[in-house]
Amino acid sequence: MFSLTDASLYVAALDLWIDSLRERERCYVSHGHADHAREHGTVVTSVNSARVCRARFSRAVKYEEHGFNEPWSVGDHRLTLFPAGHVLGSSQLLIEGAGGAFVYTGDFKLARSYTCEPPEVKKCDVLLMECTFGRPQYVFPPRDEIEERIVGFATRALAGGCAPVFFAYSLGKAQEVLAILTRAGVPVTAHGAVHALARVYERAGVGLGAYEKYDARTYDGTRALIWPPSGRTRPKAAHNRSLRTAMLTGWALDPGAAQRYGVDEMIALSDHADFPSLLSYIERAEPKKVWLNHGRPDFVWHLRRLGVDAAYLEANQQLALF
């Protein structure tokens, strides 16, 4: 039995919570973003997500770490973590039992990146997937185009005597833009929170190039800045250089996004799958049943029109799986 109980996913047959936002005795954590990771008694997660959690959690917890594609058994079931391509360490969970194969995607993307483990898609009978960008207008530009826009924004700002600031989540997006900029030879300074997690990426073997840690006393505006969008403090104009700001998010495709975010430019660099990628995932996984969570419930209708047996997971719904 699989259920959305107490606003959290729970697999009764394994006595396992999945990405629960309430602290549990034992819980699988797909990745280190705050809307998925909590300080549970025991955190079941990938090796690299454990590194991320150790850097982010305020207290020590127990970790049950698993390598990608290294299955383990719980009773009659076989569990396997495999890469989701969302941020460093992000995993999907495959549960196999007599009743079939079930996959929970967590947050994922299929687009390439410099900083994530390459995503995989496994065939399954039942798929529970996120659908953050589950509307047809969300088609992200090709990756090369996004990189050109990021590098172009930085070089134009610097040439014009301005300091380019990229707002990007401190886990994942920030390290990706860092890698894009340093590969293009753009000098980069990272906010402290971004810098701390960049070190975790490097310890996991991800090369990010050369960058500096932001210091308000020494920052002179001649380097691109990477800043968390949620940061309470905003970077200050330095040495009479005004700021040029860009927000990196899939929501860049929404009309009026720049005004809403209060930035000069929006660039659609996303850690999530866009609409075509969501469909392509389902095509490759060939599930008999698709459950959706974390996103647009109306994605269900797009899938049903395509002949996919899909439903949105409602609170307190019990699903017989095994």
Ligand SMILES: [Zn+2]
């Ligand atoms: Zn996430």
